[in-house]
Amino acid sequence: MNLKSQYIASENRYADSEAMYARCGRSGVMLPRISLGFWQNFGYDTPYEKSRAITHYAFDNGITHFDLANNYGPPYGAAEELFGRLMKEDFAAYRDELFISTKAGYDMWPGPYGNWGSRKYLFASLDQSLKRMNLDYVDLFYIHRYDPITPLEETLQALVDIVRMGKALYVGISRWPLDALKVAYDYLSARDVPPLIYQGRLNLLDREPQEQGILDFCHDKGIGFISFSPLAQGLLTDRYLNGIPSGSRMSRSGSLTAERLTPEVMQYLQKLKAFAESRGETISEMALAWVLAQKGITSVLAGASSVEQLSMNIKCIHSMPFGDIDV
Numbered sequence: 001m002n003l004k005s006q007y008i009a010s011e012n013r014y015a016d017s018e019a020m021y022a023r024c025g026r027s028g029v030m031l032p033r034i035s036l037g038f039w040q041n042f043g044y045d046t047p048y049e050k051s052r053a054i055t056h057y058a059f060d061n062g063i064t065h066f067d068l069a070n071n072y073g074p075p076y077g078a079a080e081e082l083f084g085r086l087m088k089e090d091f092a093a094y095r096d097e098l099f100i101s102t103k104a105g106y107d108m109w110p111g112p113y114g115n116w117g118s119r120k121y122l123f124a125s126l127d128q129s130l131k132r133m134n135l136d137y138v139d140l141f142y143i144h145r146y147d148p149i150t151p152l153e154e155t156l157q158a159l160v161d162i163v164r165m166g167k168a169l170y171v172g173i174s175r176w177p178l179d180a181l182k183v184a185y186d187y188l189s190a191r192d193v194p195p196l197i198y199q200g201r202l203n204l205l206d207r208e209p210q211e212q213g214i215l216d217f218c219h220d221k222g223i224g225f226i227s228f229s230p231l232a233q234g235l236l237t238d239r240y241l242n243g244i245p246s247g248s249r250m251s252r253s254g255s256l257t258a259e260r261l262t263p264e265v266m267q268y269l270q271k272l273k274a275f276a277e278s279r280g281e282t283i284s285e286m287a288l289a290w291v292l293a294q295k296g297i298t299s300v301l302a303g304a305s306s307v308e309q310l311s312m313n314i315k316c317i318h319s320m321p322f323g324d325i326d327v
């Protein structure tokens with residue numbers, strides 16, 4: 001490796017600690033209010049140096065939590081591989097300052113054992129993830145989605161055993177309906193492995209976790225909550241105010257389609273823009289701050305395709321309070 005490219009983390013990375021960290025539910029873990037997601041912008045379709053610069057910027061500014069999954073890429077596994085390279089070349093000295101999560105639950109490899117929530121799949125997948133990421137353990141392992149067929153107890157016992165074996169320090173639940181989450185909480189807590197955190201989508205355009213009582217349940221039980229896609233994949237920014245720019249997520253990936261840009265959404269975005277400006281903020285900064293202001297939220301799990309976006313978004317930790325204003 002070229003010595004000049006050796007990464008040394010900023011000495012000031014914890015200068016803003018008071019605003020940056022929040023306790024995750026009733027656990028001993030502090031998480032950054034804004035965390036970095038590796039779903040997009042960390043696959044083979046993004047130049048390595050670009051992804052690398054985003055992670056450096058994040059860690060240099062106190063973002064200690066990186067969120068991965070077995071199937072992030074493209075192709076599947078690529079984001080974990082990229083992270084494994086970063087871990088080896090840049091972050092080896094900082095392992096104990098990082099809080100790394102990964103997940104399993106979606107289709108990962110062919111055949112009956114590469115998907116959903118069986119013990120067989122979860123064990124194999126986590127072993128593969130650890131190898132790709134050059135890690136001995138992850139800080140947090142999630143079941144990525146609800147499996148309506150596998151007995152919940154099988155999935156949950158696998159999570160318990162993964163912790164007992166030291167392959168993960170904590171477990172999390174992603175996108176489970178409230179009834180199943182309640183079963184998970186009881187089962188895991190009875191075995192002294194309470195769920196650390198719930199990962200769900202909460203943003204100004206999608207308030208399901210609030211409407212379904214998931215946020216309240218997490219808050220009552222001392223489970224943290226981290227919101228994925230807090231910017232609705234970029235909709236809640238100024239990205240699409242004047243159409244669909246080339247290079248944007250809407251222009252290139254299937255996960256955000258042009259149908260989302262309805263006249264109602266466009267009108268709402270104009271309203272948000274005016275409101276954000278009245279606060280001296282950008283739409284993205286305010287949209288993230290709104291999520292952080294909701295009861296029971298530990299962190300927003302933001303994506304970024306550039307250092308500039310992340311540097312804009314990180315300002316949300318210092319945003320103005322909302323008071324009683326309905327956004």
Ligand SMILES: NC(=O)c1ccc[n+]([C@@H]2O[C@H](COP(=O)([O-])OP(=O)(O)OC[C@H]3O[C@@H](n4cnc5c(N)ncnc54)[C@H](OP(=O)(O)O)[C@@H]3O)[C@@H](O)[C@H]2O)c1
Nearest residue numbers: 037038039228229230231232233234237248249302303305
């Ligand atoms: N548990 C689950 O099932 C699940 C599901 C989805 C995501 N996640 C997690 O959540 C993380 C975040 O998801 P997400 O990427 O959808 O989050 P997001 O923060 O809602 O969207 C991020 C995208 O918005 C655009 N953007 C961000 N800041 C911007 C700014 N200041 N100005 C203009 N555009 C901006 C960028 O897209 P472009 O620049 O490319 O347009 C960026 O990649 C994922 O990486 C993953 O870790 C979990």
